[in-house]
Structures are given as C-alpha cells and as structure tokens.
Amino acid sequence: MGGVVAEQADFLSTAPASRKDRRIALAVIVASLLIFLSLAPFARQPLPQVWAFIPIYESAIAISDLVTAVILLIQFNILRSRALLALACGYLFTALMVVPHALTFPGLFRPTGLLGAGPNSTAWLYVFWHGGFPLAVISYALLKDRNDAAGQAGESARLPLSLSIGAVIGAVVGLTLLATVGKAILPDIMMGNNMTVALTVVVSTVCMLTLIALLILWRRRPHTVLDLWLMVVMCAWLFDVALSAVLNAGRFDLGFYAGRAYGLLAGTFVLVILLLETGVLYAKLAKLFEAEHRERMREAKEHRRTAAALDWHANRERLFSAAVQSSVDAILTVTLDGIITGWNPAAEQLFGFAVDEAIGKKVEIIVPDDRRAEAQSALARIRRGEIVEPYDTVRLTKDRTPVDVSISVSAIKSGEVVGLCAIARDVTQKKRLDRLKDEFVSTVSHELRTPLTSICGSLGLLMGNAAGDVSEPARRLLSIAQSNSQRLVKLVNDILDIEKLQSDQLVFKFRCVDVRSLIEQTIEANLGFADTYLVRLRRDIAADGEVWVDPDRLAQAVTNLISNAIKFSPPDGEVVVAVERRGENLRLTVRDHGVGIPSEFKPRVFQRFAQADGTDARKTGGTGLGLSIVKEIVGRLGGEVGFADAAGGGTIFYVDLPAFEQSRPVDGASLSTPALKEIA
Numbered sequence: 001m002g003g004v005v006a007e008q009a010d011f012l013s014t015a016p017a018s019r020k021d022r023r024i025a026l027a028v029i030v031a032s033l034l035i036f037l038s039l040a041p042f043a044r045q046p047l048p049q050v051w052a053f054i055p056i057y058e059s060a061i062a063i064s065d066l067v068t069a070v071i072l073l074i075q076f077n078i079l080r081s082r083a084l085l086a087l088a089c090g091y092l093f094t095a096l097m098v099v100p101h102a103l104t105f106p107g108l109f110r111p112t113g114l115l116g117a118g119p120n121s122t123a124w125l126y127v128f129w130h131g132g133f134p135l136a137v138i139s140y141a142l143l144k145d146r147n148d149a150a151g152q153a154g155e156s157a158r159l160p161l162s163l164s165i166g167a168v169i170g171a172v173v174g175l176t177l178l179a180t181v182g183k184a185i186l187p188d189i190m191m192g193n194n195m196t197v198a199l200t201v202v203v204s205t206v207c208m209l210t211l212i213a214l215l216i217l218w219r220r221r222p223h224t225v226l227d228l229w230l231m232v233v234m235c236a237w238l239f240d241v242a243l244s245a246v247l248n249a250g251r252f253d254l255g256f257y258a259g260r261a262y263g264l265l266a267g268t269f270v271l272v273i274l275l276l277e278t279g280v281l282y283a284k285l286a287k288l289f290e291a292e293h294r295e296r297m298r299e300a301k302e303h304r305r306t307a308a309a310l311d312w313h314a315n316r317e318r319l320f321s322a323a324v325q326s327s328v329d330a331i332l333t334v335t336l337d338g339i340i341t342g343w344n345p346a347a348e349q350l351f352g353f354a355v356d357e358a359i360g361k362k363v364e365i366i367v368p369d370d371r372r373a374e375a376q377s378a379l380a381r382i383r384r385g386e387i388v389e390p391y392d393t394v395r396l397t398k399d400r401t402p403v404d405v406s407i408s409v410s411a412i413k414s415g416e417v418v419g420l421c422a423i424a425r426d427v428t429q430k431k432r433l434d435r436l437k438d439e440f441v442s443t444v445s446h447e448l449r450t451p452l453t454s455i456c457g458s459l460g461l462l463m464g465n466a467a468g469d470v471s472e473p474a475r476r477l478l479s480i481a482q483s484n485s486q487r488l489v490k491l492v493n494d495i496l497d498i499e500k501l502q503s504d505q506l507v508f509k510f511r512c513v514d515v516r517s518l519i520e521q522t523i524e525a526n527l528g529f530a531d532t533y534l535v536r537l538r539r540d541i542a543a544d545g546e547v548w549v550d551p552d553r554l555a556q557a558v559t560n561l562i563s564n565a566i567k568f569s570p571p572d573g574e575v576v577v578a579v580e581r582r583g584e585n586l587r588l589t590v591r592d593h594g595v596g597i598p599s600e601f602k603p604r605v606f607q608r609f610a611q612a613d614g615t616d617a618r619k620t621g622g623t624g625l626g627l628s629i630v631k632e633i634v635g636r637l638g639g640e641v642g643f644a645d646a647a648g649g650g651t652i653f654y655v656d657l658p659a660f661e662q663s664r665p666v667d668g669a670s671l672s673t674p675a676l677k678e679i680a
Helices: 002-008 019-042 053-079 082-103 121-143 158-180 197-219 225-247 254-312 314-324 345-351 369-383 428-463 472-502 515-532 551-567 599-604 614-620 626-636 674-678
Strands: 331-335 340-343 391-396 402-413 417-426 511-514 536-541 546-549 574-582 585-591 640-645 651-658
Touching (some): 019 254, 053 158, 225 254, 331 345, 515 536, 546 551, 551 585, 551 626, 626 640, 626 651
Antiparallel strands (some): 331 340, 331 417, 574 585
C-alpha cells in the first residue's frame, strides 16, 4: 500500500509545473504589479493611525507562516528533502520574528515598546525578518536539485528536525537581543515615525536578497509548482518592502498599510496551495484505501473461483492444449488476474518465451509500458462480460523488440467468466505493406497534381479559342479530354485529402456557423452541377441553428453528399437537402430518388475506393473516395454520419452535429472533440 501511495502522491515540491500553473502564477504576479504601480505614487499619503491593525496583521502572519512551516516539515519527514527543510525553517523564522516585532512596536503596548526596546528596535527587527526569509528561499533553491538526502529516507528525521528548529529559535532570540539589549551598537534607521538615510542602505540589501532569491528560483529548472508560487511570494515580498520601507514616508501612511497587506499575501500564497494539496492527497489516500480493500476482497473471491474453475476445467484445458498445438496463430489463455495459463508453440515462436518461461507469469511480460492500460481495459471488459472487438496494437518479444499484432480476445466461461483466450497474430508485414501503399499513392498523387492542373488549364484555353478557332469535331475531342482531366484532378485531390485526414495533417479552423446560411450557399454552388445531370436541387430547412465547425470542411462534406446524390439520381429527378432538430443535435440530410444502395454493399459504403458497381461508377464518374472523406471530416467535426433507405426509393444520407450550445468549448483547454485541438 505504501508503494501505491508513494506513486500517487504528487507534492508541490515534486510535481512539475504545468502550463496552466504558469498562467495562474503569472496572472497573480501581473495583478500584484499593477496594484503596486497604482499605489506607489501615493505611498506617502498619511492615513489614520489604526493601532488594532498591528496585532491583527502580525497575528495573521504568525499563524499563517507557522501552519505553512508545520506542513513543510511534515513533507520533509516524508521526502527527506533538505531544500524543504530550509524553506520550512524560513517560514518558522518569519512566524517567530513577528512576535518580538509586535511586542517592541512603539505605542502598541507602551510608548517605547516592550522587551526594553529602543526607538529603532522594531525597525531593525523588520529588517532582520524581511532579510532572513529570502536567505531561506535562496537555500531552498540551491538545495532542491540535490538527491543526497532522498537516499536516506529510511533514517530518522528527528535529529535534523530538532537541530533546525533549535537553530531557528536561537537565531530569533539572538536577533531580538541584538535589536533590544544591544540596540546601542546598531545605527539609527528611524527618527520617530520617519525613516533615516541609513534605512535606505539596509533595505536595499533586503531588496537585493529578495531579487537574488527570485533570480535563482527562475534559473533552477525544471520548475515545480512550489517553485512557481515561491516566485509569486518573492514578488509580493519585494512589493511589501518597497511600499513600507522605501517609497513611504513613515509609519501609518498608505505605503505602511499597503506594504503589510502585500506581506500578508506573501505569507498566505503558499499556505493556501499547500492546504489545497493536502486536501487532494487525503482524498487520494482515502480512495486508495477503499480501492485496495475492494481489490483484496475481489482477488480473494476470484482466487477461490479460479482455483475451483481450474480443477473443473482440467480436462478441458488438456483438450484445448491439444487443439491449439498445431495452430499457426499465437494462442494464450489468461486468468482474470492477468496470469498466463496457456502458451502454444506459435506464441513461443512469435514472442521468444518458452512455455516454462511464460506460464504463471503476468501477461505484462509481452505488453509495453505504454500499452498497460489497454491490456487492463480488455481484462476489465472481459470481467464485466462485455465483448472486446479485435484490435491492432503492439507487443514485445523476449528481447523487448516491438511487434505489430492483431488481437482477438474472447471470454472463457464456466457458468461465469473465469479467464480469457487471446489470439496475438503478427501483422508487421501487413502494416509495412499498407505504409508502402499509402506512400506510393501519396507520391503518385503529388506528382500527378501539377501536370494535370496544367493540362486542364491548357485544354480550357484551347476550348476558349485562345489558339484560334477550333473545329466542332476537335472541340468535341477537347471537351472529352477536359472532362476526363477534371475527373483525374478530382481523384488526385480526393486521395490527398483522405491522406491528410488520416495522418492528422489537415487543419480545421473552428467557429460558430449558421446552418441555414451554409446549406443555402452550398446548394447555390452545386446548381450548375445539378443542371448538368438534369436534376433539381431543393432545400427543406425545418430548423435553424448554429454549430461549432470548420465551415469549409462541413461545406466540403455536404457538397460530396449532394454531388453523390445528383450522380445517382435519374434525369428529371430531385435531390432534397434538409435540416431538422434531433434532440440536442442538428441533422443535415441529403435524399436522392435513385435505385438505392445494394444490401451487400452497405457495410462498405464509407470505405476508401469502395464502389457498388464498376460499370455504374464509370457512368457516374465516381472515385470511391467521396463518402470516405465525408466520414473522416464529420468525425473530426465531432459529429456522426450515416444513411438509410428512403421511403418510396432512393437513399437518405444524414450528418448529426451538436448544436452550438452543446458543442461550444468552455475555454481553450476544455474541448469536446479531438478535432477541436486543431483550432488555428
């Protein structure tokens, strides 16, 4: 259990900072800077002397920093990081330093303060306080990449904890005595409520330490979440010192109050994040304990079931073993716990593990690390009695060589599911041939596009009498050549489109699109094509609405459906393009009145180069790619495409897309479909 918890626990000091974390931290810094810049010109503005502000402010600082120090010390006890110990000591130092600072504050408890303080004691304690914490942050930044303490995780942390806490207490006591009992040896930095020139020198040193801490934190990469928030703290710390000790005129002016407000923020930033982290870790821990309890109960139950089932199926296993020995496919049986119980010779040949090396081992011996979740998912679905469709994946041989395989998984039942049988077929050669085929088609298509475009353009010029009058027989030949060239250009373009879609190279530019306007424009663009086939185009828009799509790609998909319907419609036929509301979706339909789709061809309608009838395809000029492109585009748009036989003859193709209020992403990071990641 401890190992599981350790793997799950992501502390602020170890969790890498994400892009979202950086944006939030930067936003806080920018907001703090803007507020600082707006307050700086008025820092010397006198304000009422609210004496209650001092104890309230310093009590809040003491409590906040003390809780932060305790949480960091607890994390040190777990991680044994010297960097965390140094940072925890810094927060403990600030929590303790505010006590003598409050006690010696002139006029708060006594006119000259307690502890035998002089007129400069409080100011010097402020300097010690605000100079000591940046030193602790610098120590943290310099130590955070060292792993020497992590290797001593088994040793007691009591001694370094005791020594560190003692050192902090000693430093606080010593600095307090220096500022009170030894006040005579320190130069004057305050004259009543006003500051002296000497204070500027001392405070400049504090500011320099703060800037050094910020710079070292920035340069020590990679950044953790804790690093980011410490940089935020250092910025607030710098604004605190600047407002309350540099830009203001003395105590109880605007800079005095505003600077301490920044100091309080600096003390609470990390605490809030640590408390949130602690809550998350406790929630994870509770879930892990609950999951472990359920898993143990399930394992015990499954173990009993498996033991009984294996005894009952002993003869059946022997028959199975005999039946699969001569199979050319690798066949293995696995318990619901993922333990291999059957391993045929074909599996030996494919994976390189002998029978005695595989039986009794976890099936993960042939599963790559990045495919573990996939294998576990298949096991979980088998346990639930679900069907696992055959799928292509990657497995490992004994020498850790990846092998492309096609896997068919089925449940082994004895009244209930007791295991699974997997058939692991090598498809490396098939995938290589597929890649070669795709590369060949792509290369040929690219090489054909330029000359074909040139040929089409030249034929168009000839038909336009650019080279002089053309006789009618020659014009007919040119028309045939131009028509066939245009068909070839369309075929090449379709091939390139389907290649880009399947390789994720086609960019989708999403925006809100009015469906009625898009359909009307698409119909207008296809009227000339419909006239060529003597087919009427009619719209039937029963519902208005908007969708979140790439309008050009959606128009391309609808155009393919319309042109397909036109080509397979009889002369004087009609193609109807309709829009209707279906629950949360808008459905776009294209209906023709042709002969319909043969039953045997329906399963292959959306496959590449699929055509119902070669003769019919030649008559209509089809390439067999249009519907495949439609399916790919609609899938990337987050919709679904399908078809059905139309009443009275013909076919209805439909595209379902989520209406805009359902499909619109909430922000740049919460996108509802894979295609939305490609917004340009």
